[in-house]
Amino acid sequence: MKRVMVISVSLLLAAVLAACGPAAGGPTTGGVSVSDAWVRTPPISDQPGAAYLVIQNNGAADKLLSVTSDIAQTIELHESMESGGMMQMSPVPNILVPANGKVELKPGGFHMMLIGLTRPLKTGDKVQLTLNFEKAGKVPVTAEVREQ
Amino acid sequence: MKMRWLIGLGLIGLLAACAHTFSGVAPNPLGPAPDFALTDEQGQPFKLSDLRGKWVLLAYGYTHCPDVCPLTLSRLRDVKKAVDANGDQVQVVFVTIDPERDSADIMQKYVGHFDNLFPQKFKGLTGTPAEIAAAAKPYNVKYEKKESTSAGGYSMGHTAEVYLIDPQFNWRMTFPFGVKAEEIAADLQYFMQHPEAK
Numbered sequence: 022m023k024r025v026m027v028i029s030v031s032l033l034l035a036a037v038l039a040a041c042g043p044a045a046g047g048p049t050t051g052g053v054s055v056s057d058a059w060v061r062t063p064p065i066s067d068q069p070g071a072a073y074l075v076i077q078n079n080g081a082a083d084k085l086l087s088v089t090s091d092i093a094q095t096i097e098l099h100e101s102m103e104s105g106g107m108m109q110m111s112p113v114p115n116i117l118v119p120a121n122g123k124v125e126l127k128p129g130g131f132h133m134m135l136i137g138l139t140r141p142l143k144t145g146d147k148v149q150l151t152l153n154f155e156k157a158g159k160v161p162v163t164a165e166v167r168e169q
Numbered sequence: 170m171k172m173r174w175l176i177g178l179g180l181i182g183l184l185a186a187c188a189h190t191f192s193g194v195a196p197n198p199l200g201p202a203p204d205f206a207l208t209d210e211q212g213q214p215f216k217l218s219d220l221r222g223k224w225v226l227l228a229y230g231y232t233h234c235p236d237v238c239p240l241t242l243s244r245l246r247d248v249k250k251a252v253d254a255n256g257d258q259v260q261v262v263f264v265t266i267d268p269e270r271d272s273a274d275i276m277q278k279y280v281g282h283f284d285n286l287f288p289q290k291f292k293g294l295t296g297t298p299a300e301i302a303a304a305a306k307p308y309n310v311k312y313e314k315k316e317s318t319s320a321g322g323y324s325m326g327h328t329a330e331v332y333l334i335d336p337q338f339n340w341r342m343t344f345p346f347g348v349k350a351e352e353i354a355a356d357l358q359y360f361m362q363h364p365e366a367k
Contacts, residue, residue: 061239064232064282065275069321071235095320101236107311107326108237108346112319128240129346135235136321169243 052080053118053157058164060092060135061128062144070135070142072096072150072164073126078118084155085116085124092148094137101129118154128169142166189359189366192352193333193342202332202340203307207264207300210277210293217304218338220292223260224253224357225334229310231267231325232279237346241329242283242291247350249287252357258336259357261291266312267325268301308332308340333357335364 058074070093076085088096101110108129116131118124126132133150142148146166151159202217202225209215217225226245230238245261253259263280265271271279276293284291296304305312312327331353333342341360344353360366 061235062282063235064239064242065278068233069235071239097319097321099236099319103346104326105311106328107313108329109315109326110234110236110324111315112317128236132236134319134321136319169240 053078053083053154053160055152055160055162058150058162060142060146060148060164060166062166062168063135063138063142066138066141070138071128072133072135073128074150074162074164075123075125076116076118076152077123079121081156082120083118083157085118085152086155087153088133088150089153090135090148090150092139092142093135094139095135096150097134097136098131099134100131115155144168189355191342191356191359192348193331193344193356195342196340199339199341202334202338204338205300205304205307207294207296207304208273210273210280212273215292215294217262217334220260220262220334221338222336223258224336224361225260225262225332226353226357227262227264227308227332227334228329229264229266229305229308229312229327230329231265231327232271232275233267233321234325235321237329241331241346242280244348244350244353245291245331246283246286248354248357249284251351251354252361253289254286255288257289258361260289262294263291264294264301264304266301266305266310266327267314268295268298271295333360335360 054077056075060072063070098113098116099110100113101108116124144166148164150162150164153159204216204218206216228241230241249259249261273295276295280291280293310328312325315324315326317324329346331344335341
């Protein structure tokens with residue numbers, strides 16, 4: 022009987038701890054959580070690079086306004102899209118994250134363009150990015166440098 | 170009764186073995202690949218027809234392109250890895266449509282990032298604006314310079330297809346931008362095993 026009690030209490034504690042910890046998938050601030058952040062290993066280190074991630078929003082609509090990091094002098098939000106049969110890439114002022122929805126920054130679509138890399142990035146490196154949302158404010162995220 | 174089932178299953182099996190659904194689109198009509206003369210990543214004169222005897226995967230883009238072009242080249246790296254990792258039968262060729270910024274030296278650094286797994290290196294081609302235009306037109310490659318407010322400078326809009334040329338120097342297939350590495354590899358492998366296939 023005593024043993025059953027101990028197990029029950031342990032399970033309860035584990036459940037409470039699990040509920041307190043950060044949600045699976047990455048840092049959560051407000052309704053916004055960020056996961057799968059990665060930087061493409063730059064083919065040439067003094068040319069623009071690109072970074073990607075997934076933003077999940079469990080709250081009201083929000084906007085990604087800007088991104089900063091010590092790895093690049095400037096980080097711009099860009100979108101690649103097909104227009105007139107050609108792939109075009111343009112800066113966008115912000116990226117809307119719909120209420121209770123998600124946005125994927127992925128190759129061939131929305132991405133962060135890293136301009137003026139401050140150091141060479143190698144596959145396997147971990148780098149810090151800070152995302153700045155209109156409502157959720159600053160959300161820090163760790164991104165892995167990888168080939169694809 | 171059982172026999173009929175067996176025959177049926179056997180037929181389905183045979184069909185599955187024969188049918189290959191291509192992901193690429195064959196040019197119509199099929200014919201010789203358009204040739205062009207450019208400068209390679211070593212700064213040497215290079216004609217596309219120098220690659221007669223090999224399967225050629227040809228793509229166009231530019232090195233200041235952080236998103237679409239690395240995606241295309243990493244797909245071609247995956248195709249090479251799957252089909253001919255240690256061989257010299259499949260040659261990847263990347264042609265810049267931004268000769269203003271892409272010198273032979275920069276092309277070497279760029280393709281060198283994607284071919285470092287392989288004994289056979291990728292070709293990275295540049296040239297004068299007129300030479301690039303002449304290399305792009307016969308493959309229906311379109312590109313345009315787009316001034317941008319970006320701190321990264323101007324960007325280039327461009328078609329982002331991949332072209333397959335066979336060892337007899339015929340243009341065999343065009344792969345639209347969205348086609349995945351494994352799909353290109355499957356088409357290429359099929360052609361390599363069935364050279365007569367159309």
